[in-house]
Amino acid sequence: MRKLSAMLSALIVLAMAATCAFAATDAELEPFSKYGEPITISVGRMNNAGGNFAPGTNSENNAWTQLLKDELNIIIDVNTNGFDVDAADYQNTLMLRTASDTLPDTFTLLDDAKSTTLFKQLVEGGRLADLTEAYDKAIGGSTKERLAASDTQSLLQFLTVDGKLYGVTAGREAYNTAVLWVRQDWLDKLGLDVPQTLEDIEKVALAFVENKPGGNPNTIGIPLNPSTSGLGGMTGQWMGILPVFNAFGSYPDIWVNDAEGGVVWGGVQPETKEALALLADWYQKGVLDKNLVTMKDGDEVRNTYVSANGAGFIFNAWWDPWTQWDGLGDTSVKNDETIKWTPVMAPLNKDGKFSPKNESVTPGGQVVTAKSEHPEAVIKAMNLFSELSLRTPEFEDLYQKYIAPTEGVTEARTNSPFNTGLYQVQGRILTAENINSYLETGVLAVDPAIAGNAPYIEGAYEWANNNTMADWYANKNEDEINKYMQQYVGHWAFDVVGNMYLEGEKSGLYVEKQRGFVGSVDAQSDYGAMVNELQVTAFMQIISGAQPVDYFDEFVAQWHKLGGEEITKQVNEAVKGG
Amino acid sequence: MVSQRGAVKARRRVNSLPYHIMMIPAVALLAVFKVIPIAGIVMAFERYNPVAPFFGLASKFVGLQNFRTIFLMHPDSRQVIINTLIIAVSKIALHLAIPVMFALLLCECRVQWLKRGVQTIVYLPHFLSWVIAGVMFRQIFSTTGFINAALVGLRLVPEPVMFMASNTYFRPIVILTDVIKGFGYSAVVYIAAITSIDITLYEAADIDGADRWQKMRYVTFPGILPTIVLMMTLSLGNVLNAGSDQILNMYNPVVYRTGDILDTFVYRIGLQQLQFHLATAVGLAKSVISMALILASYKLADRFAGYRIF
The missing domain is CATH 3.40.190.10 (Periplasmic binding protein-like II)
Structure with missing residues (x-):
């Protein structure tokens, strides 16, 4: 017994020594x-x-x-x-x-x-x-x-x-939410306006499907990532469909505050059922791809439709211009200068607001x-x-x-070796502000060396000045293309989208939905995977018509029974406790 | 006399030594990948944390909780078991019937090059992995695939049928495509069995005035019956294996209702989401049942086909 305790204390001393070795000195802790x-x-x-x-x-x-x-x-x-x-x-x-x-x-x-x-x-x-x-x-x-x-x-x-x-x-950077990107050249061809509401989107999508402005016989309305891992591709930033849920006030992938001051899971709320009813209707009408469920992953959907002139819509975040530039094969902007994507904050909810979840926390x-x-x-x-x-x-x-x-x-x-987030947001907003004032007044109101988000501002200025692709097209050597890529991406991603968020927030169009809870509770490790899987499956089945919309109620009951209830309980305890 | 026998024994031992040496790698592989991992069964009774050792502090012992979660709480588990049985049993039945018929018919073919050619062609798909075959079959059965093109072109259906997203068609498609892919390979055993039937039996039948059909019915078929019984009993152990690699490559959430089997279910909720304890619990339950079935089939194989290992 004595031997054991001696060993134990030796171990403790060793452990302490190890801890000491790892402790940084005060000088080293200076920022x-x-x-x-x-x-x-x-x-x-x-x-x-x-x-x-x-x-x-x-x-x-x-x-x-x-x-x-x-x-x-x-x-x-x-x-x-x-x-x-x-x-x-x-x-x-x-x-x-x-x-x-x-x-x-x-x-x-x-x-x-x-x-x-x-x-x-x-x-x-x-x-x-x-x-x-x-x-x-x-x-x-x-x-x-x-x-x-x-x-x-x-x-x-x-x-x-x-x-x-x-x-x-x-x-994470703010303003990291998906917006709707539309093929402006298709809209122009068909004489349509940029869609704003769910009805507009449906109308434009059906017009795209009917007229096939890109010439692809298999043109669809809105491409959707069919991945079923986690909460599914439909809740993803790229090629997801969250903005449609959000337009109904549904947030199927986050915890939200309810009217009683508690926290509930967005995926099992009645608003989600309304959104699913519309999506199921869209599926029947052909706004969504009929082959959606048999597609293997988002890449297959992109290759089949988006990069084959077969889709004029895509939901994606501000970084979509990188894909537009050279991620879409022959239909990349690099290879076909007639293609033009425009971002728009749509669909709007019934109050006329664009209200995605808060992405920064x-x-x-x-x-x-x-x-x-x-x-x-x-x-x-x-x-x-x-x-x-x-x-x-x-x-x-x-x-x-x-x-x-x-x-x-x-x-x-x-x-950089790792990304710690946040910092580029201010830069992006400043870029948008700078360019606005520059376009209005013709002078650089703010010294870009100090205020701008350096990586892109030079290119964006140049872009705003020329606003044409003829230049880079004339100088198609690799260095020039790299340079103009930064300008294209800089212009669309940072200037146009950045400005859109900025304007949206100023005018009250853009209202972020705050999360009710960001964290994890024990029950999530036990049941989280199963209830997530249940949700993805139920949503896919409802959208594709394999189950009626009312199946949602059955899903909600199963969700609670399978551990959702326990998770909700623990989340509420965590919210109240912390 | 005794010394002579001893010498024979010693010679035998020397003769068989190389074979035993050759077996070492196989036995070692078996030990490393099949025997040692059996210790991992303990995961089924824990809330397993892959970061810590099996018996570490981070993995909490939970008894039968994992089994309860999967088999009693999960709304889909019953349907999954039913699907597994339906798909596996259908596959086993067809994998017996089709290759036997094919082998019988092929052996009646007198044109040698045709016989060889056909046998090789139907044998080949077996070597395609399901990742490739799955893509091919998904294309063939898609709304723009050639089956739909033919159906619509012949005006048999008004608009393309969503075969792969239909709970009516998915199960038959899974079973049929599996048979199409594998029957040529399964037929090899029966063709070999037919070849080994004593030629004098056919001569005797000829003398008795039997026609080709009667020869097949009364000579060939009884001749390969022991092989058929053996293959059937051996396949009993696979009743819970419905072919996860095939279904993983062909299914989608809409057909989970009819196409989801134990292995894919475990893959989704267990492995994909780091819930190794759930995956192990289902795997263990499956192994126990399969073990019982294998023992039963071994007894049956012994009784009906005289097939013994021990």
Whole structure:
């Protein structure tokens, strides 16, 4: 017995020693202080399709990693202990790394149901570092100010377990909601107006189906991602159909506040039934694709319709211009300059508002594994990334040194080792404001070197000035195309969409629906997967007519019975308790 | 005498040694991938957390809770079991009947090159993976596929039929396409059995004045009957395997009602969503039932076909 207790105390001492070894000194916890010795952090990275590395650079060696090395003495390791994989392989790689206990020091947790489960499992298994102290001390500069001004409580709710913080996020960028993109050239051809309401959309979609302005005999109205993982492709940003649900005041993928002050799941509310009734009607009328359910995934739908001149609508977020530029084969704007996509905030709800869910407070964030020796390093890197992305005057020299455009091409933000969100929003709004005033007055009202979101503003100005594609078309060498791609994307994604959100918010057209709860409860790990699956299946069956609309009531009963009731109970306790 | 027998034994041992050595890799594979993982069964009784070890603190022991959740609470589990049985039993029945008929007819064919050619062609689809075959069949049966084009073109139906999204057609399509893909391969056994029938029996039948039909009925068929019985009893162990790789590649949410089977159900709610304990619980239940069926079929095979391993 004595032997055992001796062993135990030895273990405790060892454990304490281990803890001490990982504790950062106060100097190291300073937000912008440089480490005395170079430290290495391994990063699990999702290779964003928008990230294109200049010749000679890669995910381990580019302007951002150079910045970290010079300014903070942090060396980024992607290829040895970290990884850099495509978005499609990211989740599986994380699972494999988890199972083999080879997770890198830090990686990004996505915001889907699977990541929620993984996060809980990692915390329970003691694999994640407690960042509470590091977060308090190491956050600095304008990131700190901005977080102080925003709703940090709900921002970090998801990453907090038992009062301890297990990840950092500056939130996701606001205005990240899907809008309706319409083929303007099709509308012009048929003499139709840009649709606003559900009725307009139906009318235009049927006109598209009937007249086939793109010449594809299999033209459909609205393409829809048929994926059934998580809550299904229909709730996704890309090729989802959430705006249609939102137009009915239905939010099938989030917790919402009910009239009694409690929190309920949006998927089982009566508004959702109304939306499904319309979607089922659309399916029968041919607004939705009749082959929807037999399509394997979103890519198949895109290849069959969107990139084959067979669809004039797509729901997607502000980043759709990247796809429009060269993600649609022959129908990419790069290859066919007659194609023109216009974004519009539609469909509007019965009050005439466009009201998607709040996207800036979402689950997910950057987590650090317990074996990382410098958990605060990620936060310090985040500080620096934010300052440079925002181009705050204090850091202008660093911006010029590392990130500023060389020969018209900027180091993309997506090339940085990890993405900590938020910061580009202000940039985008400023861009829109700048361009507006520039177009009105002909003078740069704000000095773009200070105010703008640097990566795109130069191109966007030029674009606004010329407003024609003839130039890039005449200069079709690769460098020029890259440059003009930034301008095309810059113009549509940042200027037009940014401005649309800005105007929408000013005029009251755009009203974000706040989430009732962002976090996870125990019952979600037990039943979450099953009730989600139940929901996707029921929705697909109702939309495609395999079940009548009234089947929704049966689904709601099953949802509650299968664990939804328990989850709702725990969520409400969590809301009241926290 | 004794020493002679001992020498024979020793020689036998030496002769069989290479075979035993050759078996080592197979036995090792079996141990690594089939025997050792049996310890993972414990997951079925836990709320398993893949981050922690099986018996770690993070995985909570929950007894039979997982079985209760899946088989009693989930509204779809009963339908899933029914689908599994219907699809598997139909497949087993057709995988016996069609290849036997095919083998009988093929052996009546006297043109050698035709016989060989047909056999090779029907044998080939077996080697296509369901990922590819699934895409092909989905295309063929889609609203723009050639079956619909033919039906509409011949004015048999007013507008294209959604075969793959129809609870009426999905199950038959799954069963038929599986048979189409596999019957050539299954027929090989029967063709071999027919070839091994003693030629003198046919000569005797000829002398008795039997025509071709009677020869098939009274000579060939009884000749391969033991093989048929053997194949039938052996396939009993597959009653709960309805072919997940096929269905995963062909189904969609609309036909879950008729097409969802145990394996796909487990794949969706267990593996895809990190609920390994649920997947293990269903897998374990399936294994126990399959084990019983295999034992039963072994006894039956012994009784009707004299087939024994031990």
